[in-house]
Amino acid sequence: MSRICELTGKGRLTGHNVSHANNRTKRVFLPNLQNVTLLSEKLDRAFKFRVSTHGLRSVEHNGGLDNWLRKTKDEKLSANARKVKRELLKADKAA
Structure with a gap:
């Protein structure tokens, strides 16, 4: 299962662990995803969505x-969120 927020599109980032001797090793920063x-x-x-805590506050x-959902572009949303947006x-049109 990919670690991507369904509402904001926030995903994993890469960077370095830097030691005191300035040795650099690759590491991954994962978003804090919650099932809500x-x-x-x-x-x-x-x-039900899998959303980052930052996305939940937003x-x-x-x-x-x-x-x-009305304000967010479709490219950022997951397939599940796009389906809810269409509904x-x-x-809105029916009302």
Whole structure:
């Protein structure tokens, strides 16, 4: 399972461990991913996502899942999140 946030697209980064003697060895920085259930107010449903803690704070700061999906470009979202976004936009047009 890839370590990529479904809502922000945040993934792994590479860098170096640097010793006191300035020896450098490769290392990987992984995002802090959590399995969460987010509620959509417009669709009145719950959706499960694998989201980084930074992404979770960002979603709450922007007014919830519905607003986040409307504002975010499709390229950043996972296939699951794009599907939810399509449902949300379809519900907006119907209303």
